[in-house]
Amino acid sequence: MKRTGVFICHCGINIAGTVDVKKVAEELAKHPSVVHAEDYVYMCSDPGQNLIEQAIREKKLDGVVVACCSPNLHETTFRNAAKRAGLNSFRCEIANIREQCSWVHKDKPKATQKATKIARSAVEKVRQNESLDALSVPVTRRALVVGGGISGLQAALDIANTGFEVILVERNPSVGGHMIQLSETFPTLDCSQCILTPKMVEVSKHPKIKLMTYSEVQDVSGYVGNFKVKILKKPTYVDPAKCTLCDECTKVCPIVVPNEFDLGLTGRRAIYIPFPQAIPASYTLDDKNCPDPFTTIACGKCADVCNPKAIDFDQKPEIIEAEVGVIIVATGYDLYDKENMAEYGFGKYADVLDGLQFERLCSASGPTMGQILRPSDHKEPKEVVFIQCSGSRDPENHCAYCSKICCMYTAKHAMLYKHHVHDGQAYIFYIDIRSGGKGYEEFVQRAVEEDGVVYLRGKVSKVFEEKGKIMVWGVDTLTGRSIEIAADMVVLAQAMRPSTGAQELAKKLKLALDKDGFLAEAHPKLRPVESVTAGMFLAGAAQAPKDIPEAVAQASGAAAKAVAILSQDRLFHSPTVAKVISNLCTGCGMCVAVCPYDALTLKDGKVEVNEVLCEGCGTCTATCLRSAIQVKNLTQQQVAEMINACLGG
Amino acid sequence: MAEDYEPRIVAFLCKWCSSAGSDLAGVSRMEYPPNVVPIQVMCSGSVSPLYIFSAFNKGADGVLVSGCHPGDCHYIKGNYYARRRLNLVKKLLEYVGLETQRFQMSWVSAAEGTKFTQIIKDFVKELKPLGPQTKLRRNP
Numbered sequence: 001m002k003r004t005g006v007f008i009c010h011c012g013i014n015i016a017g018t019v020d021v022k023k024v025a026e027e028l029a030k031h032p033s034v035v036h037a038e039d040y041v042y043m044c045s046d047p048g049q050n051l052i053e054q055a056i057r058e059k060k061l062d063g064v065v066v067a068c069c070s071p072n073l074h075e076t077t078f079r080n081a082a083k084r085a086g087l088n089s090f091r092c093e094i095a096n097i098r099e100q101c102s103w104v105h106k107d108k109p110k111a112t113q114k115a116t117k118i119a120r121s122a123v124e125k126v127r128q129n130e131s132l133d134a135l136s137v138p139v140t141r142r143a144l145v146v147g148g149g150i151s152g153l154q155a156a157l158d159i160a161n162t163g164f165e166v167i168l169v170e171r172n173p174s175v176g177g178h179m180i181q182l183s184e185t186f187p188t189l190d191c192s193q194c195i196l197t198p199k200m201v202e203v204s205k206h207p208k209i210k211l212m213t214y215s216e217v218q219d220v221s222g223y224v225g226n227f228k229v230k231i232l233k234k235p236t237y238v239d240p241a242k243c244t245l246c247d248e249c250t251k252v253c254p255i256v257v258p259n260e261f262d263l264g265l266t267g268r269r270a271i272y273i274p275f276p277q278a279i280p281a282s283y284t285l286d287d288k289n290c291p292d293p294f295t296t297i298a299c300g301k302c303a304d305v306c307n308p309k310a311i312d313f314d315q316k317p318e319i320i321e322a323e324v325g326v327i328i329v330a331t332g333y334d335l336y337d338k339e340n341m342a343e344y345g346f347g348k349y350a351d352v353l354d355g356l357q358f359e360r361l362c363s364a365s366g367p368t369m370g371q372i373l374r375p376s377d378h379k380e381p382k383e384v385v386f387i388q389c390s391g392s393r394d395p396e397n398h399c400a401y402c403s404k405i406c407c408m409y410t411a412k413h414a415m416l417y418k419h420h421v422h423d424g425q426a427y428i429f430y431i432d433i434r435s436g437g438k439g440y441e442e443f444v445q446r447a448v449e450e451d452g453v454v455y456l457r458g459k460v461s462k463v464f465e466e467k468g469k470i471m472v473w474g475v476d477t478l479t480g481r482s483i484e485i486a487a488d489m490v491v492l493a494q495a496m497r498p499s500t501g502a503q504e505l506a507k508k509l510k511l512a513l514d515k516d517g518f519l520a521e522a523h524p525k526l527r528p529v530e531s532v533t534a535g536m537f538l539a540g541a542a543q544a545p546k547d548i549p550e551a552v553a554q555a556s557g558a559a560a561k562a563v564a565i566l567s568q569d570r571l572f573h574s575p576t577v578a579k580v581i582s583n584l585c586t587g588c589g590m591c592v593a594v595c596p597y598d599a600l601t602l603k604d605g606k607v608e609v610n611e612v613l614c615e616g617c618g619t620c621t622a623t624c625l626r627s628a629i630q631v632k633n634l635t636q637q638q639v640a641e642m643i644n645a646c647l648g649g
Numbered sequence: 650m651a652e653d654y655e656p657r658i659v660a661f662l663c664k665w666c667s668s669a670g671s672d673l674a675g676v677s678r679m680e681y682p683p684n685v686v687p688i689q690v691m692c693s694g695s696v697s698p699l700y701i702f703s704a705f706n707k708g709a710d711g712v713l714v715s716g717c718h719p720g721d722c723h724y725i726k727g728n729y730y731a732r733r734r735l736n737l738v739k740k741l742l743e744y745v746g747l748e749t750q751r752f753q754m755s756w757v758s759a760a761e762g763t764k765f766t767q768i769i770k771d772f773v774k775e776l777k778p779l780g781p782q783t784k785l786r787r788n789p
Binding site for chain 2: 098100103105533596619623631639647
């Protein structure tokens with residue numbers, strides 16, 4: 001290509017502050033294949049894009065380089081502009097001179113020199129770019145939602161209500177997630193069950209939603225619009241169609257294990273229903289605990305008393321294969337492991353609880369029917385200490401991040417405690433109060449003013465038991481005094497962490513994780529519900545700690561993004577895929593062996609590319625000894641020229 | 650060697666992790682020396698040994714290849730191939746007598762702007778005492 005145009009953006013002073021943009025334009029104009037070089041204050045603005053379009057038309061440009069911010073931000077913008085002016089969009093390349101140059105350097109002459117090299121390298125690339133047309137593929141009009149908490153439920157309902165089919169996979173026996181364990185929700189003190197159970201029922205009865213509980217995603221292959229998933233359906237050994245919820249089975253079951261729903265505050269039988277309002281309304285025989293490790297054969301007492309004969313010991317795990325077009329991951333959170341909080345006596349003293357356990361104590365459906373009682377002696381606690389940031393904001397020992405919801409739920413806990421125990425006193429140790437959100441600050445004020453909650457700014461140094469009391473030693477950093485409280489109960493606002501198993505799932509889905517193990521979004525500001533993989537979206541606390549309204553909003557956002565794909569007739573796949581230079585190919589098959597997508601096959605002694613499966617990673621290119629397989633628009637020849645440009649001048 | 654010697658580095662950054670990590674360094678306004686010129690590739694697995702030889706041949710004083718962390722490759726396993734292949738390249742370069750510090754591999758995720766900054770700082774610091782690379786340069 002001989003007629004390249006170069007456009008250098010000032011980005012206000014973001015680029016022009018450190019890079020002499022005029023000089024870059026001058027230098028680039030000297031390049032033999034550059035026929036047009038100009039700079040403008042904001043290339044991405046309407047007038048900026050017009051400049052590009054105009055130059056393409058007037059100077060009959062056959063290649064465009066825009067030196068500006070990261071291609072992640074405006075590659076599409078400028079490629080569309082090129083397209084409008086009649087240029088193939090793959091003849092437009094971005095030179096990243098902001099994130100990778102002006103923002104990280106201070107020395108103007110050196111940054112200018114580097115920016116020139118980056119832009120020149122892009123010119124070398126675009127010179128050899130081919131015109132390409134996007135590949136089009138059909139779309140499977142069905143969504144998979146992983147996780148049946150509030151985020152997953154919301155996303156599933158939003159998609160199903162637009163008329164597309166949804167498969168909702170939940171690994172537990174019931175949907176509802178952590179929200180169904182809560183007693184009331186801040187800042188309105190809505191009963192959590194009352195607002196969530198209708199949604200759970202709606203999901204289970206929706207004609208477009210196939211609900212798969214007690215199931216896990218085992219394997220995912222394919223690409224946006226055409227994913228193939230394998231779902232493992234674990235046996236519940238109970239037929240929900242026959243089960244009448246008579247509860248006779250649990251009365252005879254001899255095996256008692258800690259109840260996950262009450263976070264171990266109560267026990268449950270090996271055959272159980274997680275909570276009375278569970279969806280699907282059926283029992284599950286937990287084959288991890290039945291038969292118990294000391295007997296090899298199940299006792300069968302449950303089956304004996306089951307009148308409708310709903311129990312079937314012969315159920316086997318099933319692998320269900322499905323095709324879906326999009327995937328929403330809403331795997332939620334778990335609380336930071338209590339084993340890690342030995343300094344606060346968590347796990348050592350029965351009356352040191354975490355936030356979710358306290359929710360169960362407050363809940364009308366909880367183990368105490370909503371009475372707040374100490375687990376150790378069932379007495380009403382008269383003094384309760386709440387410790388915020390338990391595991392959060394502690395980079396040396398625990399999690400570095402803020403778990404975001406704890407300030408609010410601790411205020412709620414203290415308030416609920418006062419509503420139950422009128423003559424009790426609640427103390428809250430905090431580092432900062434973060435109450436950003438609609439009605440949130442007012443809620444914290446209400447806790448202080450109406451319910452007399454005492455806020456103590458400082459960290460707790462030690463928690464230990466003495467004469468039936470739990471002694472809390474801390475410091476009030478506002479008065480500088482050390483504080484000792486003889487409490488009856490201590491509640492830790494445990495940090496949120498990604499749910500157990502989320503990491504393995506992320507691996508199966510090829511999703512990226514951030515440094516804390518939460519799922520990484522495609523862009524922290526502009527693409528917060530998309531994952532880095534096309535066609536996969538994120539919702540809820542799987543992405544970062546968040547409260548219910550935020551989780552619901554993100555779920556609806558993810559659903560809208562998913563529907564945008566499902567409603568297409570065909571999808572477009574990047575055409576920058578591998579191509580074989582047939583006369584060089586010897587059919588050795590080395591590239592076939594390394595291709596991560598099985599996109600290459602040997603046919604008649606030559607390699608063939610399945611362009612729809614190929615993602616253009618280029619692993620084949622580096623493997624081929626004869627340079628016989630190249631990725632379109634990033635060939636080895638192009639890279640060689642780019643290396644030259646990076647080192648020249 | 651001259652006091653003002655500035656090593657020239659070519660960095661092959663994979664699009665999904667290391668280039669994004671380098672973008673994050675920018676967004677966070679971290680600072681590192683301008684000696685490094687990045688070339689964005691789709692995957693560290695696509696970095697052919699030819700690229701590295703070619704860069705040294707054309708006068709690079711240092712070459713960096715950076716990809717996603719092992720296990721986190723956007724293309725499932727490209728970085729494993731990169732790791733194996735480039736370790737051989739490293740040995741070969743050592744065999745022909747190039748200072749081992751001149752060729753580096755790193756794993757930088759999209760969240761590791763700080764790490765990227767540190768890698769570049771350290772790399773430049775290590776290269777400076779070595780002076781210009783002449784061993785593989787075509788016309789030194």
